[in-house]
Amino acid sequence: MNGRGVRLGLGLVAGALMLAALYMVFVYVPTEADQGIVQRIFYFHVPCAWVAFVSFALVAIAGIFYLWLGQQVWDDLGYAAAETGMVFCTLVLVTGSIWAKPIWGAWWTWDSRLTTTLILWLLYGGYLMLRAMAGDSEQGARFGAVVGIVAAIDVPIVIVSVRLWRTIHPAVLVTRQGGHGLEDPRMVATLLVALAAFTALFIWILCLRFVTLRMHTRLGALARSLALAEAAAQDS
Amino acid sequence: MDNLSYLFAAYAIIFAVIFGYVLFIWRRQVALEAELRAMEARMRALDEAAVATKAARFRAGS
Numbered sequence: 642m643n644g645r646g647v648r649l650g651l652g653l654v655a656g657a658l659m660l661a662a663l664y665m666v667f668v669y670v671p672t673e674a675d676q677g678i679v680q681r682i683f684y685f686h687v688p689c690a691w692v693a694f695v696s697f698a699l700v701a702i703a704g705i706f707y708l709w710l711g712q713q714v715w716d717d718l719g720y721a722a723a724e725t726g727m728v729f730c731t732l733v734l735v736t737g738s739i740w741a742k743p744i745w746g747a748w749w750t751w752d753s754r755l756t757t758t759l760i761l762w763l764l765y766g767g768y769l770m771l772r773a774m775a776g777d778s779e780q781g782a783r784f785g786a787v788v789g790i791v792a793a794i795d796v797p798i799v800i801v802s803v804r805l806w807r808t809i810h811p812a813v814l815v816t817r818q819g820g821h822g823l824e825d826p827r828m829v830a831t832l833l834v835a836l837a838a839f840t841a842l843f844i845w846i847l848c849l850r851f852v853t854l855r856m857h858t859r860l861g862a863l864a865r866s867l868a869l870a871e872a873a874a875q876d877s
Numbered sequence: 878m879d880n881l882s883y884l885f886a887a888y889a890i891i892f893a894v895i896f897g898y899v900l901f902i903w904r905r906q907v908a909l910e911a912e913l914r915a916m917e918a919r920m921r922a923l924d925e926a927a928v929a930t931k932a933a934r935f936r937a938g939s
Contacts, residue, residue: 679880682887689891728898732891739887743880842895849902856909863916870923877930 644852651845658838665831674824682740684831688839689732690758694796695843696726697765701793704786716782717854719789723768725847729839730762745809753802754810761799764792777861 666684673680703719706712737755738748749755768788775781803810823829 677880679883681884685888685891728894732894735890736887739883739890743883846895846899846902849899849906853902853906853909856906856913860909860913860916863913863920867916867920867923870920870927874923874927877927 648845648848648852651841651848655838655841655845658834658841662831662835662838665827665834670827670831671825673828676744679740679743682736684835685839686733686736686740687832688835689729689736691836692839692843693726693730693733693761694800695840696722696729696847697761697789697793697796699847700726700765700768700789704789707782707786708790713782713858714855716786717858718851719786720772721847721850721854723765723772723789724850725843727762727765727769728846729843730758730765733758734762750809752810753806753808754799757795757799757802761792761795764788764795768792 662684666681670681670684672678699722700719703715703722707715707719734755737758741750742748768785771788772781772785775784798805802808823832
């Protein structure tokens with residue numbers, strides 16, 4: 642099975658899981674007693690956060706391998722993961738804000754979970770800006786790797802922020818009392834299917850973006866070879 | 878804006894952003910594939926010209 646076939650298969654799996662997740666969110670799962678129908682945002686809000694955290698952890702891992710081995714493939718993987726992570730981190734902030742308005746009465750509050758997530762978004766936004774300004778230079782890739790590694794420190798801070806500081810953000814999955822705060826097993830099942838759907842979606846999108854970056858790298862190498870070949874042809 | 882509107886807005890934005898990003902990647906891939914094909918064609922043409930030049934010189938020398 643070639644690369645295209647694998648990517649198509651991943652896309653179909655992600656699509657099927659996403660349809661299953663949508664069915665469970667809008668048909669299967671019961672409505673939460675306190676927050677009502679708007680609580681269903683939770684089932685896609687949390688998986689977006691999961692994908693963002695995994696993406697940024699992958700940026701850090703790829704950065705370490707790039708600094709250690711110096712191979713362009715690791716830089717391409719890190720960049721693909723950073724861009725994907727930024728998309729999903731943006732969705733976390735936007736969906737969280739939409740959910741917050743009817744529940745907390747405000748689009749935003751300087752709560753610890755929200756603030757640390759915003760810091761995470763700004764850090765990786767900075768990574769992408771740095772890479773855009775540096776172009777394809779090796780120095781830009783090295784700086785980017787360092788920024789990606791350092792910025793990943795914020796990921797565990799975001800996760801434990803609801804335990805470390807006073808917060809109004811729900812601590813649903815890791816409560817202070819231990820266990821999760823989902824009252825119905827159908828809610829747990831729906832969340833798990835949504836997490837699986839978003840994980841498959843993340844892998845698919847990451848593959849697609851990684852392939853374009855590898856093509857870009859190959860294009861650069863080919864352009865250099867072509868320039869040398871044309872110069873040699875002119876000399877002869 | 879009632880709660881159903883907030884729910885709809887959240888899910889609409891999620892799918893719009895994801896579709897938009899996938900479309901961006903797909904268009905980038907199509908453009909890169911076209912550039913790669915053009916560049917590979919130029920490389921082949923240069924290789925063929927170099928081989929033809931060498932053959933002509935060999936014949937002239939012999």
